[in-house]
Amino acid sequence: MADKVQRVRGTQDLYGDAIARFDHVVDTFNRVRKLYGFKRVDVPVFEFTTVFARSLGETTDVVSKEMYTFEDRGGESLTLRPEFTAGICRAFISNGWQQFAPMKLAAYGPLFRYERPQKGRYRQFHQLDAEIIGAAEPAADVELIALADHLLAELGCKDKVVLQLNTLGDAATRTAWRAALVEHFSAHADALSPESRERLAKNPLRILDSKSEADRALVADAPGIDAFMSAEAGAFFEAVQKGLQAAGVAFERAPALVRGFDYYRHTAFEFVTDHLGAQGTVIGGGRYDGLIETMGGPSTPAVGWAGGIERLAMLVGEPKEEVDRVYIVFDGEAAAAKAEALVARLRTDLSKAWRSASFLRERRCEVEMLSRGNAKKDFERARERGADVIYTVRADGSPGWDSMLLDEYRVHDRTGSDPHGTGAVVGAVVMPWIIGREVRLPSASYRADYHIRLPAQA
RNA sequence: GCGAUCAUAGCUCAAUCGGUUAGAGCGCCGGUUUGUGGUACCGGAGGUUGCGGGUUCGAUCCCCGUUGAUCGCCCCA
Numbered sequence: 072m073a074d075k076v077q078r079v080r081g082t083q084d085l086y087g088d089a090i091a092r093f094d095h096v097v098d099t100f101n102r103v104r105k106l107y108g109f110k111r112v113d114v115p116v117f118e119f120t121t122v123f124a125r126s127l128g129e130t131t132d133v134v135s136k137e138m139y140t141f142e143d144r145g146g147e148s149l150t151l152r153p154e155f156t157a158g159i160c161r162a163f164i165s166n167g168w169q170q171f172a173p174m175k176l177a178a179y180g181p182l183f184r185y186e187r188p189q190k191g192r193y194r195q196f197h198q199l200d201a202e203i204i205g206a207a208e209p210a211a212d213v214e215l216i217a218l219a220d221h222l223l224a225e226l227g228c229k230d231k232v233v234l235q236l237n238t239l240g241d242a243a244t245r246t247a248w249r250a251a252l253v254e255h256f257s258a259h260a261d262a263l264s265p266e267s268r269e270r271l272a273k274n275p276l277r278i279l280d281s282k283s284e285a286d287r288a289l290v291a292d293a294p295g296i297d298a299f300m301s302a303e304a305g306a307f308f309e310a311v312q313k314g315l316q317a318a319g320v321a322f323e324r325a326p327a328l329v330r331g332f333d334y335y336r337h338t339a340f341e342f343v344t345d346h347l348g349a350q351g352t353v354i355g356g357g358r359y360d361g362l363i364e365t366m367g368g369p370s371t372p373a374v375g376w377a378g379g380i381e382r383l384a385m386l387v388g389e390p391k392e393e394v395d396r397v398y399i400v401f402d403g404e405a406a407a408a409k410a411e412a413l414v415a416r417l418r419t420d421l422s423k424a425w426r427s428a429s430f431l432r433e434r435r436c437e438v439e440m441l442s443r444g445n446a447k448k449d450f451e452r453a454r455e456r457g458a459d460v461i462y463t464v465r466a467d468g469s470p471g472w473d474s475m476l477l478d479e480y481r482v483h484d485r486t487g488s489d490p491h492g493t494g495a496v497v498g499a500v501v502m503p504w505i506i507g508r509e510v511r512l513p514s515a516s517y518r519a520d521y522h523i524r525l526p527a528q529a
Numbered sequence: 530g531c532g533a534u535c536a537u538a539g540c541u542c543a544a545u546c547g548g549u550u551a552g553a554g555c556g557c558c559g560g561u562u563u564g565u566g567g568u569a570c571c572g573g574a575g576g577u578u579g580c581g582g583g584u585u586c587g588a589u590c591c592c593c594g595u596u597g598a599u600c601g602c603c604c605c606a
Contacts, residue, residue: 080597132604136530154606182606187530189600198606266603282602331605341606352606379606450565463564 081186081194083381092384093197097179099225100199100378107218109177109201114158116181120148126157126366128333130273137184151183154332155200156359156375157366163204164368172205172371179380191350191382199383201356202375204363209307212338212358213314215374219342219354220320222378228344228386232353235325236315236340238308239276240300242361245336247299249275255293262289276329295326304337311338330355334362338374347382354378398453399440401464410464414440 078084085093120140127134139151152158155178168174178200185194201218203211216234223229239245252275260268264283271278279290300308315322322340330339339357347353356376363371397417401410417438441449453461 077597137604184605186604187602188598192605196606269603277604349601350606355606377606382606454567 079194081188081192083193083195089384092387093380095387096226096380096383097199100177100179100222103222103225104177104201104218106221107175107214109175109218112159112162112176112178113180114155114162114178115152117149117151118158118161120150122161122366123150123153123157126160126332126334126362127154131331131333133184133331137186139183139185153182153184155182155198155377156202156332156334156362159200159202159375160204160363160366160368160373163363163371164366169205169369169371173211174202174204176200176202176204178202189350190348191379191385193381197380199354199378199380200375201377202373204373204375205371206374207360207372209310209314209338212311212374213318213320215356215376216315216322216340217318217320219356219376219378223342223354226383226387228383231346231386232342232344234320234322234340234342235328236312236322236338237325237328238296238300238304238311238337239329239335239339239357240296240304241307241336244296244299244301244304248294248296251294251299252276252278256289259289274329274331277331279327279329290327307337330357332359334359334365336360340376342378344386346386350379350382352379353382353386395436395459396457397436397438398456398458398461399438399464400449400453400461401440406464410440413462413464414438 083089120138123138124134129135133153138153141149143149159176159178162168163174179198181195181197183195186192188194199222201215203215216236220229220234223232240248253271256263256267256271256275256278260271262285263271263278264281264285267278267281267283267286270281278286279293281287281290297305312322325341328339328341330341335357337358337360340355341352342354343351344353345351354376355378356374358372358374360372363369363373399410399414399417401407441453450461450463
């Protein structure tokens with residue numbers, strides 16, 4: 072078994088379209104979080120086990136059976152991070168970051184949970200993470216949620232997702248409500264589904280969003296949180312809702328929404344979708360005012376959320392490619408050196424053009440050379456790989472690359488007068504930048520604004 | 530941790546009721562034709578049918594086990 076050449080269960084090898092979508096999500100996150108002033112933070116992939124065990128709650132599933140925990144050679148118990156918040160809070164405490172509070176932080180990277188894999192669920196998965204640490208006011212919750220909402224809008228998947236919002240009240244509210252729920256469900260324990268009987272002991276709030284038919288009726292007349300809500304907690308939640316309305320963030324109240332980790336207080340929210348099978352939550356988070364103090368730090372209020380990159384990537388579909396591809400095909404040894412020189416020249420010219428021409432910034436251009444020896448095959452390959460323009464370099468006998476003959480093919484240009492349609496020769500070019508002529512940069516659209524003047528050779 | 534379905538070439542899939550040498554497309558390699566066409570032709574390599582055991586004259590096919598994948602429960606992003 073040890074010599075099996077195979078992936079560990081629940082991990083992924085990302086390539087091509089899959090990684091393109093992944094990157095698109097991360098790039099969009101980075102772009103949007105800057106708009107809100109969230110600074111990047113990066114924390115270790117593993118921590119002392121206690122960092123997660125104490126913060127998440129000993130009885131949560133993640134801690135009790137899903138952590139990748141191991142002993143290092145020094146005998147320390149370490150754990151691969153199953154979430155971001157605990158590690159970031161630990162960093163906050165370790166480095167005395169309270170001097171910078173309030174902090175708006177953004178992170179992303181791999182997380183690890185030993186779970187049975189299924190659609191949108193992996194053992195090594197990736198999250199985006201946003202936290203506001205050291206801000207007690209409801210405006211922080213609003214800003215944080217607005218960031219998530221904005222991200223989803225930029226990713227173009229807002230129509231597939233709804234924001235569910237709830238409050239868990241402050242510590243006193245939550246404790247009283249929880250006690251009432253335990254009392255209510257205990258009285259009807261025999262009518263409860265087996266899963267919910269489990270939950271009664273471990274996490275009674277969870278019974279509220281049970282999918283079991285048997286539990287529905289009991290859940291329906293379970294006590295609601297509002298009866299236990301303290302005046303402060305009620306006002307806080309009210310302010311959050313008002314703020315979201317003002318910010319134009321649509322949401323719906325979800326009284327049964329309860330988050331998995333013990334540290335949540337007040338605001339709890341999830342962006343959910345029905346496009347992902349059993350994994351409905353795309354972004355989830357809430358306020359965790361007591362956590363940092365519990366972990367041994369200064370009393371510090373905080374809110375945060377995490378979003379599953381894989382799940383978001385599955386929602387966004389194909390990111391449109393803004394790539395122009397130039398392929399250089401050549402025939403024979405004599406043309407090889409010329410082709411090399413042409414590739415190098417095009418790449419440097421393009422990188423200069425990129426810096427100065429702002430209208431090009433949104434696009435990319437790739438220049439590649441094909442040299443498999445069979446010009447015919449190379450030509451076909453270039454087309455298959457999505458070439459927009461193909462130059463063939465002719466071996467004309469002259470030694471200098473600055474006098475080489477090129478045939479230019481524009482793969483997508485159907486409007487040309489060429490009788491053969493696209494893919495045929497559009498024009499033979501003799502090092503146009505030498506004589507100062509304008510050369511069109513390859514572009515799928517061929518608008519005039521993509522014409523640039525390549526600098527003459529020095 | 531529990532349940533269901535599945536596993537055949539690099540990829541996507543065939544293979545009759547359990548029956549002869551397990552096929553096709555794509556991809557890969559080589560070649561032909563054309564200084565180059567949105568789609569040509571010829572040939573080649575590539576298989577322990579996931580793995581192990583059983584039933585049978587004979588197993589890709591039936592049974593058991595195992596590993597993995599997918600989907601669901603649980604939980605979560």
